[in-house]
Amino acid sequence: MGLDIRKPIGLLLLAIGLQLALYGFLDASMGMNINLVWGAVLACVGGAFLVAGFWGSRKSG
Amino acid sequence: MHIELAWIDYLVLGTYLLFVLGIGFALRSRTRTSTDFFLSGRSIPAWITGLAFLSANLGAQEVMGMAASGAKYGIATSHFYWVGAVPAMVFVGVFMMPFYYGSRARSVPEYLRLRFDEKTRGFNAITFAAMTVFSSGVSLYAMGILLAALLGWNFHMSILVSGVIVLIYVFLGGLTSAIYNEVLQFFLIVAGFLPLVFLGLRDVGGWDGLQTRLHAVSVARGFAPGAYTESWQHMGSAAANPMGVEWFGLAMGLGFVLSFGYWCTDFLVVQRAMAADSLSAARRTPLIAAVPKMLFPFLVILPGMIAIAMTESPAGTGFHLPAKPDGTLNYDMTIPMMLGHYFPPGMLGLGLTALMASFMSGMAGNVTAFNTVWTYDIYQSFIRPKASDAHYLLVGRLATVFGIGASLGAAYMATVFNNIMDLLQLVFAFVNAPLFATFLLGMFWKRTTGHGAFAGLVAGTAAAAGHHGLSLPAAAASGVKGGWIALVTQYPSEMAQNFWTAIWAWSICFVVTIAVSMVTIAQEESTLTGLVYSLTRRPEETGTTWYLRPGPLGVVILALVAVLNILFW
Numbered sequence: 199m200g201l202d203i204r205k206p207i208g209l210l211l212l213a214i215g216l217q218l219a220l221y222g223f224l225d226a227s228m229g230m231n232i233n234l235v236w237g238a239v240l241a242c243v244g245g246a247f248l249v250a251g252f253w254g255s256r257k258s259g
Numbered sequence: 260m261h262i263e264l265a266w267i268d269y270l271v272l273g274t275y276l277l278f279v280l281g282i283g284f285a286l287r288s289r290t291r292t293s294t295d296f297f298l299s300g301r302s303i304p305a306w307i308t309g310l311a312f313l314s315a316n317l318g319a320q321e322v323m324g325m326a327a328s329g330a331k332y333g334i335a336t337s338h339f340y341w342v343g344a345v346p347a348m349v350f351v352g353v354f355m356m357p358f359y360y361g362s363r364a365r366s367v368p369e370y371l372r373l374r375f376d377e378k379t380r381g382f383n384a385i386t387f388a389a390m391t392v393f394s395s396g397v398s399l400y401a402m403g404i405l406l407a408a409l410l411g412w413n414f415h416m417s418i419l420v421s422g423v424i425v426l427i428y429v430f431l432g433g434l435t436s437a438i439y440n441e442v443l444q445f446f447l448i449v450a451g452f453l454p455l456v457f458l459g460l461r462d463v464g465g466w467d468g469l470q471t472r473l474h475a476v477s478v479a480r481g482f483a484p485g486a487y488t489e490s491w492q493h494m495g496s497a498a499a500n501p502m503g504v505e506w507f508g509l510a511m512g513l514g515f516v517l518s519f520g521y522w523c524t525d526f527l528v529v530q531r532a533m534a535a536d537s538l539s540a541a542r543r544t545p546l547i548a549a550v551p552k553m554l555f556p557f558l559v560i561l562p563g564m565i566a567i568a569m570t571e572s573p574a575g576t577g578f579h580l581p582a583k584p585d586g587t588l589n590y591d592m593t594i595p596m597m598l599g600h601y602f603p604p605g606m607l608g609l610g611l612t613a614l615m616a617s618f619m620s621g622m623a624g625n626v627t628a629f630n631t632v633w634t635y636d637i638y639q640s641f642i643r644p645k646a647s648d649a650h651y652l653l654v655g656r657l658a659t660v661f662g663i664g665a666s667l668g669a670a671y672m673a674t675v676f677n678n679i680m681d682l683l684q685l686v687f688a689f690v691n692a693p694l695f696a697t698f699l700l701g702m703f704w705k706r707t708t709g710h711g712a713f714a715g716l717v718a719g720t721a722a723a724a725g726h727h728g729l730s731l732p733a734a735a736a737s738g739v740k741g742g743w744i745a746l747v748t749q750y751p752s753e754m755a756q757n758f759w760t761a762i763w764a765w766s767i768c769f770v771v772t773i774a775v776s777m778v779t780i781a782q783e784e785s786t787l788t789g790l791v792y793s794l795t796r797r798p799e800e801t802g803t804t805w806y807l808r809p810g811p812l813g814v815v816i817l818a819l820v821a822v823l824n825i826l827f828w
Contacts, residue, residue, distance in 0.1 A: 206285075206439070207442065214275070218271070233603065233605040236609075240450055
């Protein structure tokens, strides 16, 4: 199989999360900055997947 | 309603499409044999096949359709999950997967050949291949129409670009690429819709506020106050609930015939489990999928309930579902309207990406199932039986191109002949309804013969068509809705008619299969080892922890789903 799916999942969620968080952090458009909050959540989840993916391949490698 | 996308929305969508194609390219060099292409080399861990098992069924029609049903019927829509999916997923994992995986069959139709004969396999393979292409086309058509209405995108470009992206990643990486992308799509769908539920619930005052508003909706529509928030209490009679079905038709038609017929015999989902790296992983695949499946009503049905509560509640929130030309509410627009109402630029891109992801996962599921059944069960069986493995790999890739092309053709056909597509889907429903009886008898009664199975399938299909032709939902005209032979029975709703059509088809198939099997020559028992329950050794799974054993895991899942049914009784 060869490709650890946790890495692309992590990278995608991290990339989209950072895009949303940066966009929110920089645009006036709940009274809550949903882009910043949800972007940060996605980036954290993505980061966790990435760490798990690299940790897993280090253990098996 | 028209939504303007900002640059950030296109950036999010573009990032997703880049990853989808990247996975296809990354897996290209690892797809060397037909087994790699069609079965992922049987090398994928259970948690991945489990999420793909769920995601392949999570097409946009499912996501948007269930939200629409949530708005139309309330919490009773959860029956499609807690009654109409999870029990069947546990059954296929615990009892049926040992035969599918253990027999080394490469597809569900191939299991039918091993267990019965070539004509039964041919009947199933040809109808399944045609059905996957048409349902993929209908899904593509729905997506093109939605994107044109919502974003003003060109219909032809929308369906062509989506089709080509799916074609590229399936063509390059085969089933593995489809499965990996389905897992990616699962996470995106959750990421895109979860904030929608959170924001919507906050807006209506939480679950208590939603209940209060829905009680008013129920009473205004002539039902008891809890009809939209209690799933079982109003199932005593069809007139007492918005679905228009009673408990027996629901439990037998949906909970047994239709759900077991889909989850236990449809190669589209079973193929994901067959790609697992061991028999144990294959058995756990549907069980792992059942856990998020039982929670999905909170992700896809709840937005529909929130939408109808806000639309019909006097304390308005500025949200309103649009009306169709005939003045009735357009429930199909629930998810797009909610996205437009709650999400600012950025989040809107994520929501639309989730919608696109669900379209693509459904389409890729159909195409990978089609190319496998076409290559193994039609081409290799009836056209060119003894070619090289490289030849079948090439045929599989060409079948992928043909499958996408035929889906695009079906989408265009739907734009011109919408009624013909309705008719075709109806015919496929007739073919599907009796299927589970054939598999149940084939796997658990060794006396079932090939002639019995084939006669049962034909009789069951005829019974479904006959019942449909003799019945009609209330307030419907004769034609595609039924009653095209004569009007013998009238049902309170189209859903009730569908459930009872399935019950009749299954029962006739069951009886005819047994009757014909009793008067035809039984198969040699030695040929049925690994294919029939009584002639197959039980898989040994002692010594592993309970959650790695399908039996205990299945019991825990059924207990959890029972708790959910009681909580929302």
